[in-house]
Amino acid sequence: xxxxxxTTDKEKSVECPFCxxxxxxxxxxxxxxxxxxxxxxxxxxxxxxxxxxLGVGKIRSEVxxxxxxxxxxxxxxxxxxxxxxxxxxxxxxIHPIDLIHFIFEVNEEVLTTEGKGVINSPKFxxxxxxxxxxxxxxxxxxxxxxxxEIFKSYSSPIDEIIHVEEFSSPKTFHLKYLANLYYxxxxxxxxxxxxxxxxxxxxxxxxVAYRLSQNLSxxxxxxxxxxxxxxxxxxxxxxxxxxxxxxxxxxxxxxATLVGQWKFEMENxxxxxxxxxxxxxxxxxxxxxxxxxxxxxxxxFYYDNLIICSLQFARNPKYINLLSxxxxxxxxxxxxxxxxRYLLNKSTGNYRETLNYVLGRNLSQSTESLLLLTAxxxxxxxxxxxxxxxxxxxxxxxxxxxxxxxxxNMPFMNLLISNLNNIGELNTFELKSTIKLLKDLNYVxxxxxxxxxxxxxxxxxxxxxxxxxxxxxxxxRILIRNxxxxxFSEDFLNERVxxxxxxxxxxxxxxxxxxxxxxxxxxxxxxxxxxNRNIGLGFVITTLQKLLTSSKYAFxxxxxxxxxxxxxxxxxxxxxxxxxxxxxxxxxxELEEQTIDSDLNGKQLDxxxxxxDTANQEKILKNFYHQLKSIPYDSKSERLLELVDKxxxxxxxxxxxxxxxxxxxxxxxxxxxREQNEYYHIEKFYGGMNKYEKADAVERxxxxxxxxxxxxxxxGGEGRNFQFCRxxxxxxxxxxxxxxxxxxxxxxRIGQKSKEIYIYNFFMEGTIETDIIFALNKRIDLFTQSIxxxxxxxxxxxxxxxxxxxxxxxxxxxxLREFHRNVESEIKKAKEMxxxxxxxxxxxxxxxxxxxxxxNSCRDIKLGHNELYDFxxxxxxxxxxxxxxxKTQKNLKEKSTKDDSGIVE
Numbered sequence: 064x065x066x067x068x069x070t071t072d073k074e075k076s077v078e079c080p081f082c083x084x085x086x087x088x089x090x091x092x093x094x095x096x097x098x099x100x101x102x103x104x105x106x107x108x109x110x111x112x113x114x115x116x117l118g119v120g121k122i123r124s125e126v127x128x129x130x131x132x133x134x135x136x137x138x139x140x141x142x143x144x145x146x147x148x149x150x151x152x153x154x155x156x157i158h159p160i161d162l163i164h165f166i167f168e169v170n171e172e173v174l175t176t177e178g179k180g181v182i183n184s185p186k187f188x189x190x191x192x193x194x195x196x197x198x199x200x201x202x203x204x205x206x207x208x209x210x211x212e213i214f215k216s217y218s219s220p221i222d223e224i225i226h227v228e229e230f231s232s233p234k235t236f237h238l239k240y241l242a243n244l245y246y247x248x249x250x251x252x253x254x255x256x257x258x259x260x261x262x263x264x265x266x267x268x269x270x271v272a273y274r275l276s277q278n279l280s281x282x283x284x285x286x287x288x289x290x291x292x293x294x295x296x297x298x299x300x301x302x303x304x305x306x307x308x309x310x311x312x313x314x315x316x317x318x319a320t321l322v323g324q325w326k327f328e329m330e331n332x333x334x335x336x337x338x339x340x341x342x343x344x345x346x347x348x349x350x351x352x353x354x355x356x357x358x359x360x361x362x363x364f365y366y367d368n369l370i371i372c373s374l375q376f377a378r379n380p381k382y383i384n385l386l387s388x389x390x391x392x393x394x395x396x397x398x399x400x401x402x403x404r405y406l407l408n409k410s411t412g413n414y415r416e417t418l419n420y421v422l423g424r425n426l427s428q429s430t431e432s433l434l435l436l437t438a439x440x441x442x443x444x445x446x447x448x449x450x451x452x453x454x455x456x457x458x459x460x461x462x463x464x465x466x467x468x469x470x471x472n473m474p475f476m477n478l479l480i481s482n483l484n485n486i487g488e489l490n491t492f493e494l495k496s497t498i499k500l501l502k503d504l505n506y507v508x509x510x511x512x513x514x515x516x517x518x519x520x521x522x523x524x525x526x527x528x529x530x531x532x533x534x535x536x537x538x539x540r541i542l543i544r545n546x547x548x549x550x551f552s553e554d555f556l557n558e559r560v561x562x563x564x565x566x567x568x569x570x571x572x573x574x575x576x577x578x579x580x581x582x583x584x585x586x587x588x589x590x591x592x593x594x595n596r597n598i599g600l601g602f603v604i605t606t607l608q609k610l611l612t613s614s615k616y617a618f619x620x621x622x623x624x625x626x627x628x629x630x631x632x633x634x635x636x637x638x639x640x641x642x643x644x645x646x647x648x649x650x651x652x653e654l655e656e657q658t659i660d661s662d663l664n665g666k667q668l669d670x671x672x673x674x675x676d677t678a679n680q681e682k683i684l685k686n687f688y689h690q691l692k693s694i695p696y697d698s699k700s701e702r703l704l705e706l707v708d709k710x711x712x713x714x715x716x717x718x719x720x721x722x723x724x725x726x727x728x729x730x731x732x733x734x735x736x737r738e739q740n741e742y743y744h745i746e747k748f749y750g751g752m753n754k755y756e757k758a759d760a761v762e763r764x765x766x767x768x769x770x771x772x773x774x775x776x777x778x779g780g781e782g783r784n785f786q787f788c789r790x791x792x793x794x795x796x797x798x799x800x801x802x803x804x805x806x807x808x809x810x811x812r813i814g815q816k817s818k819e820i821y822i823y824n825f826f827m828e829g830t831i832e833t834d835i836i837f838a839l840n841k842r843i844d845l846f847t848q849s850i851x852x853x854x855x856x857x858x859x860x861x862x863x864x865x866x867x868x869x870x871x872x873x874x875x876x877x878x879l880r881e882f883h884r885n886v887e888s889e890i891k892k893a894k895e896m897x898x899x900x901x902x903x904x905x906x907x908x909x910x911x912x913x914x915x916x917x918x919n920s921c922r923d924i925k926l927g928h929n930e931l932y933d934f935x936x937x938x939x940x941x942x943x944x945x946x947x948x949x950k951t952q953k954n955l956k957e958k959s960t961k962d963d964s965g966i967v968e
Contacts, residue, residue: 077091079093079095079098080100080164080166080187081093081098081099081100081189082095082099082100084098090110090112090115090163090165091112091163092112099192100163100164100189101159102189102191103122103145103159103162103164104191104192104193105122105123105124105125106122106193106209106210106211107121107122107193107194107210108121108164108165108167108194108213109122109145109147109163109164110162110163110164110165111147111149111157111161111162112161112162112163113161113311114308114311117149117150117153117155117308118149118150119149119165120147120148120149120155121147121148122145122146122162123145123146123147123154124145124146125143125144125146126143126144126145126146127141127142127143127144128141128142128144128156128387128428128429129141129142129428142158142387142388142429143159144156144157144158144159144390145157145159145162147162153309155390156390156431157390158389160362160365161365161390164194166187166194167182167196167213168182168185169182169185170182173198173213173214174214175198175200175208175213175214176208176214177200177206177208177212178200178201179200179201180199180200180201180208181198182196182197182198183196183198183199184196184197188207193210194209194210195207195208195210196208196213238937265291265292267287267545268292268295268296268299269299271285271287271296271299271543271545272296272299272300272303275300275434276300276303276304279309281432281434282427282432282433282434282455282456282541283433283434283435283455283541283542284434284435284436284437284440284451284452284455284541284543285297285434285436285543286438286439286440286542286543286544287438287545287546288438288544288545288546289438289804289808290547290808290812291545293436294324294325294328294436295328295332297395297397297434297436298328298329298332298333299333300393300434301313301329301333301335301393301395302333302335304392304393304432305335309392310392310432311368311392312369312391312392312393313337313369313370313391313393313394313395314370314371314372314386314389314391314393314394314395314430315329315337315370315371315372315394315395315397316372316373316377316395316396316397316422316426317371317373317374317396317397317398318373318374318375318397318401319373319374319376320778321398322339322371322372323339323750323778325337325371325397327754327783329371335369336369337369337370337371338367338369338370338371339370339371339372340363340364340367340371340372340376341373342376344363345363348363348366349363362385362388362389363385364385364388364389374396374398374401374419374422377422378419378421378422380418380421383418383421383422383425386422386425386426386429387425387426387428387429388429389429390430390431391426391431392430392431393430393431393432393433393434394426394427394429394430394432394433394434395433395434395436396423396433396435396436397436397437398436398437399423399435399436399437399440399451400437400439400447400451401419402417402420402423402435402450402451402454403417403419403420403447403450404416404417404420404446404447404450405417406444406446406463409463412462412463412464414446414450420450423454424453427454427455427457433454433455435451435454435455437451445466445467445470446463449463449466452466452541452542455541456541459541469538472504473538475503475504476504476532478497478500479497479501479506479532480529480532482497483497483519483525483528483529483532484529486519486520486525494516497519498516498519501515506528506531506532557811557815557817557819558818558819558820559811559819559820559822560820560821560822561822561824562821563824563826564702564706564824564825564826565826565828566698566699566702566825566826566828567698567828568698568699568827568828568829569694569696569698571694572615572694572698575687575691575694576611576612576827576829576830578687578690579611579618579687580831580868582683582687583604583607583611583869584868584870586604587604587605587608587869588869604869605865607621608868608869609724609725609795609798610725610727612795612830612832613723613724613725613728613795614697614699614700614723614725614728614731614732614794615694615699616700616727616728616731617727617728618691619688619691619692621727622684622687622691623688625684626681626684626685629680629681629684630681699794700732702825703721703732703735703792703794703825704735704736706792706823707719707736707739707743707772708739708740710790711740711770714770715742715770716768716769716770717770717771717790718764718765718771718772718773718787718788718789718790719773719788719790719792720772720773720775720785720790720791720792720810721772721774721775721791721792721794722775722776722777722791722792722795722806723774723775723776723794723795724776724795724797725776725795726750726751726776728794728795729774729776730747732774732794733745733747733774736772740770742769742770743769743770743772744763744764744767744769744771744772745771745772745774746760746761746763746764746772746773746774747760747773747774748760748761748773748775748783749775749776749778750776757783760773761783761785765785765787773785773788777797777802777805777806783809784808784809784810785809785810786810786812786815786816788810789815789816789819789820789821790820790821790823791806791807791809791820791821791822791823792823792825793822793823793824793825794825795825796824796825796826796836798832798864798865798868807820807822831868831870832868834879835864835867835868835879835882863882863885863886866878867879
């Protein structure tokens, strides 16, 4: 009945059947703002313009989606969408902008309420979006019949085959048969998108993808522990839904520092080309005028189907409104714990929403499938988890009190399931306690203990009770949490071998460090003064302090640029934007980290002015510059050269990654290492390189058979994983422990080839940074253990870190002791929250490596490389025998085995 074929000569000049406006081809969008074809109503036959493969659908009802421009409930408005039913019972909620009327052709046979009929005229009538046709019935009677009375077009199967298909050779028939067979694999209920992918998947990832794919439109919280591949799990699901033609529009929202990583993962692992949307992109689209033709096309987010944008960008009230107008098939939030509400009164349930949460709530109402990814769904209060549940399934609990009642019963339900599964191993006391719990929670009707004990010995009755308990355990149906202890044995996990490199600076170096730190501390503390509060200046001074401990060269380069700027401008105002241009890579990430949970958007910091006495500043900075310049040595870089040379002497083919926060430090180290040994193969990797330059650098580093060093910044390393490398050097250390964990995570991941990972950390003896990090390491095993479960407290730790850096020496010891106590208290809270989360989930629902039984859909993979090879080879030989046949690359499998160390799950 409907085919989305390529434009033929006959279709080159197609007119809109409603207004006779020229169209690009049949069923393309009409841009005449007065066209009556833009009106829709119940029972219209329609086509979804973003997925022609769905065929013709019928509008079943109108759906009004509530949306809000601001935090004020009074600003709530409704977006009109339609519920459309397609063949195979596929139902979608679609915005009218994405719908096109399906028009029956003249002489087309249709089934109506009055029997089979034939469309008699190419003209039809439309009123209030309702269409009617002149139809000739079998008795010859002409009558006007509306779409409401038409079921579908009519054609017998044989007539359809003869009309559409051409009889051809057996080979062609066989090729078409294979094409349809393989298509059915990819559109069936089984997971097929992974069969020919570049991924080496872990069983728990397939398990999660299978659970997601069992639902037509899953709305779930993926809460696997850090490092288990939640990104990959979401990617498998997205790819699977696209392969089944069940998803066209996909929106991924992540913290700004992860945007590039997600785009890389989707493209590299799943061959999905997502488009990054930010302020510049939206402005560019509006300038192009793609949406100037119609009042209904004023939304730039309609332009691409696969979109990634940052949380900081998307939460702007203007963009919340635009994003919510679109019917998304899948929406994914990474680091979803940033979607917060704050409980104001526990007894009344009153709360305050952040802009992040307003965004989540609006998009939850605009999508069929919603995935919230977070390793810490329960952070400092159970209300945080309840708020996330409200986004995926708001109907699950009537209110927070209802959720709390449910939560408090969870440990007992988990205990019941565990005891029932091991009923034969229980002692008398445990059996009595289990029976009492079954009575208290109303899972047994009888009250005599003996009868209940006999009932539990019956396998079928026991399983029936377990099934009832699991059905009541609603949280495990919407939240998936896998833990490393359940997935990996101790032998599988890598060991982090941590080496501390303490650099002893010379007396001159220490003296100038203290002078500069005290000067920066004075300015920083002034910037926090309530009268002269200046957020922009705080960022500037923080970055200068980090430059100071990163490298002498990087700090000198920064001073040179600042002095040149002062000389050029001679302006008492130090423009924040100029500093941003100076250190864009680091500064942007710092700004984004600080504002992610704030209701301030980044643009509100633009234009902040840093008030400094230029003349006084110039004098002081020149003094610092000349003092640093006069020091003929650099103790830190000299110590690095010694370490690298020692590693080189032990293994002349070793690969090392050196991390730093600053590009200037990176360039300095590259020159220094090259001067030391011409046999070192050195590559650089930072945010200013484009994706092709980055890919080439990584490939050269990976494939080199020389002693190789990759110099990388934190932002440059995002999205890249280096399991083929086992040695990393932290030349400078970030103040945020999670950034350090992310560095280590580039190497310590699933697929790491070495049992041991060597981590060398550089510290400058006598500096306040070293004192703080040493203290932190004692309390949270900063380097030897993954600290992902402590993410909820990291933000506070970093804030305290900053205040300690800029304290006066006389307060140093007192403040450090206070910092120690606070860290211990916060760690205790975080561990309590993790235990609460474990109590709320059925262990059976998480992946258990000892009980691994992959679903048949994951084992029964019929479509692999050999099948595709035969299919394409047959196709090419049929098209033109001169193409010849494909040659099998026998070494392909062997090569991929060697190379897959760069692939991360």
